[in-house]
Structures are given as structure tokens and as C-alpha cells.
Amino acid sequence: MLYRDNKRAAVIGVPSDLGVGIRGADMGPAALRASEIKRKIECLGYDVSDYGNVDVPIREGLPITSTHARYVEEIAGICQQVAVQVGQALRAEHVPLVLGGDHSLAIGSVRGVGEFFHPRKIGLVWIDAHADLNTPATTETANVHGMPLSVLMGEGDPRLVAGGEFCLDPSNIALIAVRTLDPEEARICLNCGIRYFTMREIDERGLAKIMREAIGVATKGTEAIHVSFDLDAIDPLHAPGVSTAVMGGLTYREAHLALEMLYESDKVCGFDLVELNPMRDVANRTAQLGVELVQSMLGKTIL
């Protein structure tokens, strides 16, 4: 953790589900706050500022202006606000904790981190059941939450790709826990130069080895790492409260181990926790798990 010593964190809420076809992820930040995320981070010795929520338009009644990237203009506006807030947090030496909300918000959070460190490079660790590598040309759903990783590599709707300057090289991106891709997206994944670790590889080699390798990828020649954690990376047995659940995911302990090891890398400067969908959750289990994961990301250990 880059700001390990001064132990300050900023919570930034992004109550948007505009990037996903299923409703409910807009309630994610509220469920995480109601699960006492602030107090639980303070228990670790952090000074926590809650920056509140970015402004998100009411979904009902919004016109559909793009049939290949639904609500793209509104999402671009949300991501712009997220980038600004993340930049403010970093300048104040707070670790930005961006709470979603669907995964399209990462276009803003990664941009915010990248702009802060520019011209120095940043690395990105993307933990997700999906690759999020679609573009308006390949998408089967028009859901922008399936596109952010392509946008961050400069491919996709120009309203999303346009933004401040930052240096993110595909060779510094590690995609972990991926297990379902659309056919065109699979082709992008194989050819875009990122390092991907499928669930198959995790099963075979073990997560600890993979995390060491992923941290190597994200730190090579970079100044800092941003971690973007999609709760659907975890098996729906442990994390049912997501919009697009896929069987065969990370176990409870694997999810914690990944973040514990990232914390120990001493390089993480920002964290997204996305895709919590309280409408799909069971007795708030996934929100509570989300809060615990934030604690592991910020240095909580068993002993």
C-alpha cells in the first residue's frame, strides 16, 4: 500500500447500474455503507473520509441514444466525476476506495489514478469472472460494464476512450479469475497483450503462485498498482449478490488471499469494489463479504 504509513482512505460511492442490463447494482454503495464499511476500516487504524456519491441520473426515462453502448453519454459523465474524485483523494494522500455500482466506473477510477501518476506508468490488476474486453463492435448486450478493460487500452466508444492522459501498457495488466468470454472477446483477450489467469490456471497452479506472477506483471516498470475487484470473480456460493453470477469462481479464502498479497506488495494505490447487487443478495451476505475484502486490501491479517 503506497500510503501504508499515513493510513488514510477515502470512500467514493458510484450508485450506478447504467452499464448493466439487470437492475440493482446502483444500491451497492448504500449496502456497503449500511454494513459499516467506514467503521470497519477505522478499526484497522485508518482515518476514513467519505466523499459521498458521484451524481448519477435516474435510469427510468433516460433516452437510449446508442444501441451498441447503452447510456454511454451518462456513463462517460459518471466516469469523469469518478476520475476527478480519485485524483482529489490521491492528492490528499488518501487511498481511494471506489464502491460500485457496475464495473463501467473503472474507466473513471483507473483514469484518475493514471492521470495522477502520469507520465509514470501504472499497473492494473483486474479480478473478474468476465474479461470486460468487449467493444461496441463486439458486444452482444450493449452493456458498457462488459467494455471497460478495452476502453482503458484505448479501444471503444470515443466518448469513453477520450479523457486525460495516462500510461497503461497492456503488458502491465493482469486479469484474474476469468471464466466466461464472448467469442469475439476471447479473440481480443488472446491478442491484446494482457496477462490473463483463467480459473483453470488457478485450479492447476494455485492462487498464491498466480498472485506473485500477477503482482510481477503489474509492478514491472510501473509506479503503482490499481486493483479493480468485481465481486462476480468469487463463486456465487459465497457471493450471490451480483448481477451476472458465474459458477466456478474464487473461494472465500482465495478472494482474501489475493487482496492480502496485493496489500503486501506495497504498491497498491487505489481499489474498486464493484458489481454488488443488493437485489440479488441473500441476507446481506455479499455486502458483508465486500466489506471484509476491503479490510484485507487495507492490511487486515488473521494474526
Ligand SMILES: [Mn+2]
Ligand atoms: Mn467486471
